[in-house]
Amino acid sequence: xxxxxxxxxxxxxxxxxxxxxxxxILDVPGFVLAAGEQAALEGSSGSGKSTLLHxxxxxxRPDSGRVEVxxxxxTQLPESRRDRLRADTLGLVFQQFNLLPGFTALENVLxxxxxxxxxxxxARATALLEAVGxxxxxxxxxxxxxxGQQQRVAxxxxxxxxxxxxxxxEPTASVDAAHQQQVVDLLKNTCTEHGVALLVVTHxxxxxxxxxxxxxxxxxxxxxxxxx
Amino acid sequence: xxxxxIAWRSIRQRLFTSGLTALSLALGVxxxxxxxxxxxxxxxxxxxxxxxxYNLIVGAxxxxxxxxxxxxxxxxxxxxxxxxxxxxxxxPAGARxxxxxxxxxxxxxxxxxxxxxxxxxSFRVVGTNAAYFDSLTLGEGRPFTFASGRNxxxxxxxxxxxxxxxxAKLGLxxxxxxxxxxxxxxxxxxxxxxxxxxxxxxxxxxxxxVYVNMEGFYLQEGHAKPVPEGEAAEQTGPEAGGxxxxxxxxxxxxxxxxxxxxxxxxxxxxxxxxxxAPLPFAQREVTAILVETASPGGMPPELLAMGLKTAIxxxxxxxxxxxVREIRTLLDLFVRPLELLLLLVTTLxxxxxxxxxxxxxxxxxxxxxxxxxxxxxxxARRSHVLTAVLLEAIILAVGGGLAGWLLGHGIVAxxxxxxxxxxxVSAGFFSSAPLGEALLVPFLVVLAIxxxxxxxxxxxxxxxxxxx
Numbered sequence: 001x002x003x004x005x006x007x008x009x010x011x012x013x014x015x016x017x018x019x020x021x022x023x024x025i026l027d028v029p030g031f032v033l034a035a036g037e038q039a040a041l042e043g044s045s046g047s048g049k050s051t052l053l054h055x056x057x058x059x060x061r062p063d064s065g066r067v068e069v070x071x072x073x074x075t076q077l078p079e080s081r082r083d084r085l086r087a088d089t090l091g092l093v094f095q096q097f098n099l100l101p102g103f104t105a106l107e108n109v110l111x112x113x114x115x116x117x118x119x120x121x122x123a124r125a126t127a128l129l130e131a132v133g134x135x136x137x138x139x140x141x142x143x144x145x146x147x148g149q150q151q152r153v154a155x156x157x158x159x160x161x162x163x164x165x166x167x168x169x170e171p172t173a174s175v176d177a178a179h180q181q182q183v184v185d186l187l188k189n190t191c192t193e194h195g196v197a198l199l200v201v202t203h204x205x206x207x208x209x210x211x212x213x214x215x216x217x218x219x220x221x222x223x224x225x226x227x228x
Numbered sequence: 229x230x231x232x233x234i235a236w237r238s239i240r241q242r243l244f245t246s247g248l249t250a251l252s253l254a255l256g257v258x259x260x261x262x263x264x265x266x267x268x269x270x271x272x273x274x275x276x277x278x279x280x281x282y283n284l285i286v287g288a289x290x291x292x293x294x295x296x297x298x299x300x301x302x303x304x305x306x307x308x309x310x311x312x313x314x315x316x317x318x319x320p321a322g323a324r325x326x327x328x329x330x331x332x333x334x335x336x337x338x339x340x341x342x343x344x345x346x347x348x349x350s351f352r353v354v355g356t357n358a359a360y361f362d363s364l365t366l367g368e369g370r371p372f373t374f375a376s377g378r379n380x381x382x383x384x385x386x387x388x389x390x391x392x393x394x395x396a397k398l399g400l401x402x403x404x405x406x407x408x409x410x411x412x413x414x415x416x417x418x419x420x421x422x423x424x425x426x427x428x429x430x431x432x433x434x435x436x437x438v439y440v441n442m443e444g445f446y447l448q449e450g451h452a453k454p455v456p457e458g459e460a461a462e463q464t465g466p467e468a469g470g471x472x473x474x475x476x477x478x479x480x481x482x483x484x485x486x487x488x489x490x491x492x493x494x495x496x497x498x499x500x501x502x503x504x505a506p507l508p509f510a511q512r513e514v515t516a517i518l519v520e521t522a523s524p525g526g527m528p529p530e531l532l533a534m535g536l537k538t539a540i541x542x543x544x545x546x547x548x549x550x551x552v553r554e555i556r557t558l559l560d561l562f563v564r565p566l567e568l569l570l571l572l573v574t575t576l577x578x579x580x581x582x583x584x585x586x587x588x589x590x591x592x593x594x595x596x597x598x599x600x601x602x603x604x605x606x607x608a609r610r611s612h613v614l615t616a617v618l619l620e621a622i623i624l625a626v627g628g629g630l631a632g633w634l635l636g637h638g639i640v641a642x643x644x645x646x647x648x649x650x651x652x653v654s655a656g657f658f659s660s661a662p663l664g665e666a667l668l669v670p671f672l673v674v675l676a677i678x679x680x681x682x683x684x685x686x687x688x689x690x691x692x693x694x695x696x
Contacts, residue, residue: 050693059605059692080609087607094696098602102241110229115607120229157606169696 004068005089005165005197006033006056011065012223013051025051026062027222031215033165038188038198040208043217047224049201052217053167056199057090058082070164087115091158091196093168093187097150099142105129105153106138109160116161128156132190147175151183155190165197172207184210231612235619238599242592249581249588250628253672256578257632260668262639263574264661267567269640269647273433274301274555274563280432280518281365282338283533284548286310286318286540287516292549293558299342299516300551301433302352306344309453309513314545315341318517325509335536337522337529338363341514343442343451346408346418351394353408353438355445358382361389364518366430377402377425385444385506388421391437392429393648402426408440410450418448431654442514446507455510519548581628582675585621589683600687601695614688621680622673629672633665 013026025048033039043049054060055067058074067074070089074082086092099108106125113120129138132152142150151171158166168187172180184200184207191198200211208214218224239246280300287295288308297304317330318339324330340363343355354360361372361379372379375395380387390400400406405420421440429435445451521532533550540548589596600613640647641657648654 050696054693054696057605059696080611083604083607083609086605092605094602094605098598098605098696100237100599100602102237102599107229107237111234111603112606114229114231114234115603115609115612161607 002034002036003071004032005035005037005070006199007031007066007068008056009066009068011055011062011067013048013055013060013062024223026055028052028065028220029222031220033197033199035164036195036197037213038191038211039200039213039215040211041199041201041215041217042203042205042208043201043221043224044203047217048221049203049217050169052221053092053169053199053201057092057167058086083115084117087112088117088161089164091160091163091166093151093154093158093166093171095170095173097142097154097174099150099153099157101142104139104141105134105145105149105156108142108153109157112157112160118161125156125160128159129153131193132156132186148179148182151175151179152186155186159190159194159196162194163196165199166191168198168200170202171200172202172204180204180207231616232619232623234603234616235623238596238616238620239623242588242595245588245592246624249584250624250631252584253578253581253625253628254632254635256574256581257629257668257672258635258639259574259577260571261633261636261661261665263567263570264664264668265636265640265659266643266647266655267563267570268661268664269655269659270563270567271559272431274559280434280551281367281369282340282518282520283529283550283552284519284521284537285516285551286519286546286548289544289547292547293554295516295547295549296551296554297558298344299518300555302354302437306515309343309515310517310546312509312512312514315339315514315517317545318519332536332539335521335532336519338518338520340364340518341442342516342518343445343513344515345451346410346445346448347413347415348394348406348408348438349398350413351391351398351436351438353440353445355440355442357442360439360518361427364520366432366434372430372434373428374425375428377423380424380439380441382441382443384422384424385441385447386419386421387424387444388438388440389425389427390423390439391435392427393435394438395423395426400426406438408438408448410448416449419444429654435648443506446512452507452511453513578672579675582625582672582679585624585676586679586682588624589617589621589680590686593683593686596683596687597690598695600690601692604690604692605696610688613690614684617684617687618677618680621676621684625672625676626669629669633668 008028008031011026011028012024014022014024017023041049041052051060055062056069058069061075065075069085072085074085077085100111103111106129109125109128110120110122113125126138129135132155134149134152134156137145137149142153145153166187171187172183175183187198187200200207202208285295285299287299288310290307294304294307298306316324318332318336319330320333321327321329338359340356340359344352346353358379358381365371375392380389388406395401400423402423402425404423406423407420408418410416410418421444427434521529521536523529523532537548537550540546596617603613637657640655640659644655644659
């Protein structure tokens with residue numbers, strides 16, 4: 001069995017509410033994403049999808065539990081090392097793509113490279129963009145690109161530092177139905193080509209259905225069951 | 229991509245706001261630079277007059293500062309004139325008609341008279357004798373040198389020497405004639421003088437002067453002191469060459485010059501006899517006497533100057549002023565405080581401009597927060613985003629500062645000819661105030677960092693999850 005890229009054990013996360021009480025958002029006894037595996041995590045709004053991705057990527061620290069990324073328990077790392085590990089091992093694709101508006105497509109990829117352990121590689125950045133069909137849009141800023149093109153830049157950027165896994169947060173939510181399939185195909189094919197694990201969180205069952213492994217957040221997040 | 233590159237792109241992303249911020253900073257810096265440089269030039273202009281080879285100025289009773297400003301810097305109005313008799317008290321025996329040394333002659337190494345009141349196209353005309361350029365110096369023993377021509381001779385009653393700025397501004401050269409006007413530019417037009425020489429640039433007020441032989445000066449309408457007819461006649465005398473035998477004023481090197489004047493005047497007499505007769509002493513006055521005190525036995529001239537000044541000031545004939553002391557007083561009382569005030573105001577302008585950086589960056593912090601959150605999600609450390617924001621402010625400050633520095637020097641270059649003409653010091657694009665300008669760069673960078681600290685800390689604390 002391939003080694004796990006992401007492993008969660010007894011991860012819990014809660015937030016303080018305005019009234020002072022704490023609302024538990026995550027209570028995940030266990031989750032594993034193996035190297036090269038592609039999985040969809042399906043959940044409705046408020047089920048803790050984004051929180052889970054933030055915890056896995058080290059943006060948020062869980063209240064308790066163990067989060068391993070590429071074999072390292074990131075809950076024990078100081079923030080700066082979590083940042084470095086995130087840059088080196090994880091690629092993120094956001095719902096709104098979140099490209100930096102003042103930077104060209106190429107620069108958006110180069111920026112991601114500049115935070116990793118390896119020095120920015122212009123040739124690789126160019127190759128990544130060419131691989132997603134943007135050879136002719138390298139020097140265009142996001143505002144000059146179509147939604148589909150922006151999404152491709154986001155995918156290329158996620159792969160900038162040769163990550164072990166790509167985490168995509170509702171990647172189809174801001175595109176129309178006609179483009180949803182393109183986005184899913186792009187993510188799946190690109191990650192397959194690069195041998196990178198892919199975890200897509202989505203509220204859309206149609207999207208989740210296209211992945212070989214499909215998980216319902218409500219089933220393995222005990223915090224959701226309590227709310228229900 | 230380096231953090232500097234990220235900061236630069238952030239500026240380009242907000243080009244209009246960033247441009248306005250940099251522009252306001254540039255204007256502030258331009259004002260500071262122009263103030264520093266022009267202030268330095270003004271100080272230089274005054275300092276240049278402190279070493280003109282004389283340490284006392286004797287003139288009419290009144291404001292010593294006015295006496296110095298008028299005599300040395302060729303600005304302000306003359307107080308009054310002093311009598312010819314009083315002037316002769318500074319001359320040695322050989323330079324006086326009675327062959328007796330003047331009362332102050334023992335304390336005096338050089339005494340050069342000047343007469344003022346005429347103008348030539350806005351420049352001051354100074355009547356003097358050849359000793360002005362022959363025996364006075366530019367300080368530290370440096371003699372006056374001529375860019376072209378030579379000094380006028382005492383016998384050349386209508387010879388004149390031009391300061392470099394005058395010649396350059398008016399396009400006059402050796403051999404050209406010019407006619408001074410009486411009292412003002414639109415006053416009575418006097419007889420023409422001929423340029424015998426143009427001085428090399430001295431970067432002193434001398435550059436702005438028109439110097440004419442005082443013998444010719446005295447002969448102009450309105451320059452003779454009215455005296456009872458009998459007295460004047462007594463001096464010029466009935467004998468034909470009487471006037472020619474009277475020594476004209478020439479400092480302390482009289483006998484040779486006296487002979488020269490007599491011979492030259494006699495030689496030219498057939499061509500122009502009535503005009504060449506010198507004005508009788510009784511009808512003469514001088515505006516001031518430039519005095520270099522003696523240093524007998526190697527004694528510092530300043531020691532004799534103190535005593536001579538006291539002796540003169542206790543008398544009723546005139547006053548003595550020390551140019552260095554007066555100028556120091558002027559600088560301390562007026563120029564430096566004014567300069568400090570200007571510097572304070574312009575520095576406040578720069579600080580306000582720096583606050584503009586703060587306002588601009590705080591204003592765009594909402595937009596920046598999203599970008600910062602994205603970069604943090606991509607792996608940027610907090611220190612990365614903090615540094616990038618600070619670098620953005622530093623780029624704006626240095627860019628605006630550099631533009632302001634160029635603009636400031638441009639302002640100095642633009643008004644340089646005016647400064648050169650009026651202050652007698654050269655002013656151009658490369659005129660500088662090295663210390664002040666060198667301090668300006670670190671000052672701007674520190675100011676920028678302080679201004680950007682708030683938005684930088686905001687970026688540092690950005691809640692990544694909230695903005696994604």
